[in-house]
Amino acid sequence: xxxxxxxxxxxxxxxxxxxxxxxxxxxxxxxxxxxxxxxxxxxxxxxxxxxxxxxxxxxxxxxxxxxxxxxxxxxxxxxxxxxxxxxxxxxxxxxxxxxxxxxxxxxxxxxxxxxxxxxxxxxxxxxxxxxxxxxxxxxxxxxxxxxxxxxxxxxxxxxxxxxxxxxxxxxxxxxxxxxxxxxxxxxxxxxxxxxxxxxxxxxxxxxxxxxxxxxxxxxxxxxxxxxxxxxxxxxxxxxxxxxxxxxxxxxxxxxxxxxxxxxxxxxxxxxxxxxxxxxxxxxxxxxxxxxxxxxxxxxxxxxxxxxxxxxxxxxxxxxxxxxxxxxxxxxxxxxxxxxxxxxxxxxxxxxxxxxxxxxxxxxxxxxxxxxxxxxxxxxxxxxxxxxxxxxxxxxxxxxxxxxxxxxxxxxxxxxxxxxxxxxxxxxxxxxxxxxxxxxxxxxxxxxxxxxxxxxxxxxxxxxxxxxxxxxxxxxxxxxxxxxxxxxxxxxxxxxxxxxxxxxxxxxxxxx
Amino acid sequence: xxxxxxxxxxxxxxxxxxxxxxxxxxxxxxxxxxxxxxxxxxxxxxxxxxxxxxxxxxxxxxxxxxxxxxxxxxxxxxxxxxxxxxxxxxxxxxxxxxxxxxxxxxxxxxxxxxxxxxxxxxxxxxxxxxxxxxxxxxxxxxxxxxxxxxxxxxxxxxxxxxxxxxxxxxxxxxxxxxxx
Numbered sequence: 001x002x003x004x005x006x007x008x009x010x011x012x013x014x015x016x017x018x019x020x021x022x023x024x025x026x027x028x029x030x031x032x033x034x035x036x037x038x039x040x041x042x043x044x045x046x047x048x049x050x051x052x053x054x055x056x057x058x059x060x061x062x063x064x065x066x067x068x069x070x071x072x073x074x075x076x077x078x079x080x081x082x083x084x085x086x087x088x089x090x091x092x093x094x095x096x097x098x099x100x101x102x103x104x105x106x107x108x109x110x111x112x113x114x115x116x117x118x119x120x121x122x123x124x125x126x127x128x129x130x131x132x133x134x135x136x137x138x139x140x141x142x143x144x145x146x147x148x149x150x151x152x153x154x155x156x157x158x159x160x161x162x163x164x165x166x167x168x169x170x171x172x173x174x175x176x177x178x179x180x181x182x183x184x185x186x187x188x189x190x191x192x193x194x195x196x197x198x199x200x201x202x203x204x205x206x207x208x209x210x211x212x213x214x215x216x217x218x219x220x221x222x223x224x225x226x227x228x229x230x231x232x233x234x235x236x237x238x239x240x241x242x243x244x245x246x247x248x249x250x251x252x253x254x255x256x257x258x259x260x261x262x263x264x265x266x267x268x269x270x271x272x273x274x275x276x277x278x279x280x281x282x283x284x285x286x287x288x289x290x291x292x293x294x295x296x297x298x299x300x301x302x303x304x305x306x307x308x309x310x311x312x313x314x315x316x317x318x319x320x321x322x323x324x325x326x327x328x329x330x331x332x333x334x335x336x337x338x339x340x341x342x343x344x345x346x347x348x349x350x351x352x353x354x355x356x357x358x359x360x361x362x363x364x365x366x367x368x369x370x371x372x373x374x375x376x377x378x379x380x381x382x383x384x385x386x387x388x389x390x391x392x393x394x395x396x397x398x399x400x401x402x403x404x405x406x407x408x409x410x411x412x413x414x415x416x417x418x419x420x421x422x423x424x425x426x427x428x429x430x431x432x433x434x435x436x437x438x439x440x441x442x443x444x445x446x447x448x449x450x451x452x453x454x455x456x457x458x459x460x461x462x463x464x465x466x467x468x469x470x471x472x473x474x475x476x477x478x479x480x481x482x483x484x485x486x487x488x489x490x491x492x493x494x495x496x497x498x499x500x501x502x503x504x505x506x507x508x509x510x511x
Numbered sequence: 512x513x514x515x516x517x518x519x520x521x522x523x524x525x526x527x528x529x530x531x532x533x534x535x536x537x538x539x540x541x542x543x544x545x546x547x548x549x550x551x552x553x554x555x556x557x558x559x560x561x562x563x564x565x566x567x568x569x570x571x572x573x574x575x576x577x578x579x580x581x582x583x584x585x586x587x588x589x590x591x592x593x594x595x596x597x598x599x600x601x602x603x604x605x606x607x608x609x610x611x612x613x614x615x616x617x618x619x620x621x622x623x624x625x626x627x628x629x630x631x632x633x634x635x636x637x638x639x640x641x642x643x644x645x646x647x648x649x650x651x652x653x654x655x656x657x658x659x660x661x662x663x664x665x666x667x668x669x670x671x672x673x674x675x676x677x678x679x680x681x682x683x684x685x686x687x688x689x690x691x
Binding site: 014015017022025026034038045048049051053056057059061062158394 | 601
């Protein structure tokens with residue numbers, strides 16, 4: 001590019017920056033700006049300089065002056081009440097009020113005091129109400145009475161034993177935790193659980209299993225889920241919300257629970273031994289709920305009202321089963337014998353880096369003499385890989401494909417010859433494979449069980465059972481990474497893993 | 512949320528120390544002031560909630576930027592439906608550049624005020640109206656007795672000349688043997 005051309009492109013870039021700032025950028029211009037910034041490092045630098053300058057102008061004229069104004073305000077306030085106590089800017093600014101109570105303690109020197117005061121005011125005011133709300137002395141909702149061997153993840157509440165919990169979200173990743181609500185309700189969380197505490201009489205279960213023990217004075221205690229509202233009348237009951245389908249399963253161990261389907265407003269009263277399944281469309285009640293509904297590890301299969309037939313479990317270790325992963329880059333680092341590694345490093349300018357995909361093969365021979373396949377579930381045990389940074393991979397979606405070709409060999413399969421591999425990061429060649437479902441692993445989670453179920457999986461298995469009796473699955477991570485290359489490598493236990501369960505198919509067959 | 516006062520103090524102190532850097536970082540990706548304010552508000556709440564995850568003594572600025580970056584992405588996702596948005600890769604590259612060029616951008620920022628001071632008074636007034644008062648182009652046009660089109664062109668010229676002025680100043684500093 002000649003200097004003249006360079007100047008012209010630079011002019012064009014600045015024009016596009018101007019359009020961006022005045023919110024006049026149209027679709028075509030946006031595309032052009034993207035092209036310049038993404039493909040040309042020099043242009044990217046200029047773009048960032050220009051935007052940063054714009055931000056700098058704002059800061060110098062608005063942000064900084066605000067901060068200065070605050071400082072002088074603080075000075076004024078301090079003069080007003082000579083003890084050095086802070087008053088909020090206005091009486092109802094709870095954030096400042098509370099921060100004051102917390103901060104102004106001990107023998108502070110005047111200088112320290114002023115600095116802290118400035119910090120509180122700036123912090124409090126700029127944080128605004130979101131901050132204030134979080135920091136006012138909200139009422140305690142429950143106490144965490146037991147949290148042994150628990151792993152918590154990304155919630156907003158403290159998770160040490162004995163912690164006083166205000167309203168907020170808790171995510172239990174591992175272990176068994178027990179909460180005692182102020183109302184007297186005891187709630188046991190069985191990992192993985194995602195729950196929001198709302199008040200001493202109300203919580204919202206997003207997923208997972210909880211058992212509630214409700215003493216008489218706390219009658220009316222309510223567990224809400226996406227699809228249902230469970231109002232307790234002095235009982236013990238268990239609730240499970242399915243991770244994928246969001247279906248609510250309830251079993252009443254003792255007493256009475258009213259179950260309301262949110263969609264229809266329909267209410268069913270359950271008594272001891274009854275159970276119910278609720279989703280947006282479905283509302284089933286069982287007189288005798290299978291007791292394993294809660295506590296058993298196979299929650300999708302049990303609780304089925306037509307629980308006839310038999311269960312068969314097949315792993316990749318059975319018969320002609322196999323599991324392996326393929327990697328885009330020929331590299332000896334970060335490999336594993338025992339783990340099936342998955343990663344999507346798809347990048348925009350070149351290559352697919354350390355992308356890895358998993359292949360699973362199940363031998364369906366065990367099903368030959370059985371009746372029709374009714375339900376199926378593919379399960380994988382999540383294990384830590386210790387490769388890559390979780391910070392660079394957000395909550396990740398994984399897709400499971402059914403693959404036509406079953407004749408791959410573990411020692412011969414490569415990125416190039418793997419069946420249905422479209423040689424990109426987070427997908428498959430849909431001429432050779434069919435998408436069966438997907439699952440999520442939240443950021444920072446390295447354990448637990450994931451998988452897919454549903455009609456697509458059942459139909460695929462029926463087909464494969466009829467043809468060569470082998471079923472191959474391809475598992476990819478649809479979610480890419482924020483910093484290319486350095487994102488976390490996800491891993492599932494393979495059939496060679498010394499302790500964790502191998503990839504498993506759980507099938508329910510007609511007699 | 513149970514936090515002790517030491518935590519609260521540490522958080523507020525760190526946040527106010529990094530206030531400017533964070534503001535510039537977010538606004539470089541979300542140039543509309545109202546967007547940037549929303550994102551920053553959200554980001555600060557998240558930082559406060561997750562302050563327990565931050566190890567005192569490590570780089571708060573980097574940690575805060577990471578949190579803010581996710582908020583930028585989340586904000587874009589929410590707004591995507593009703594307006595044009597840059598792609599993820601665009602935003603990601605811009606974020607990377609902001610990080611890699613941190614000291615260079617800081618040097619540019621330090622030169623900015625002196626370049627603004629060199630603008631002629633009429634132009635300074637327009638900059639003030641735009642950036643201090645947050646006035647719209649139309650309001651500025653009315654205030655200075657010109658058409659919106661003219662104000663748009665003047666503002667755009669001002670920003671370009673500021674950019675050139677800062678670049679020149681940094682070049683000069685380099686020649687004078689100053690570190691940038």
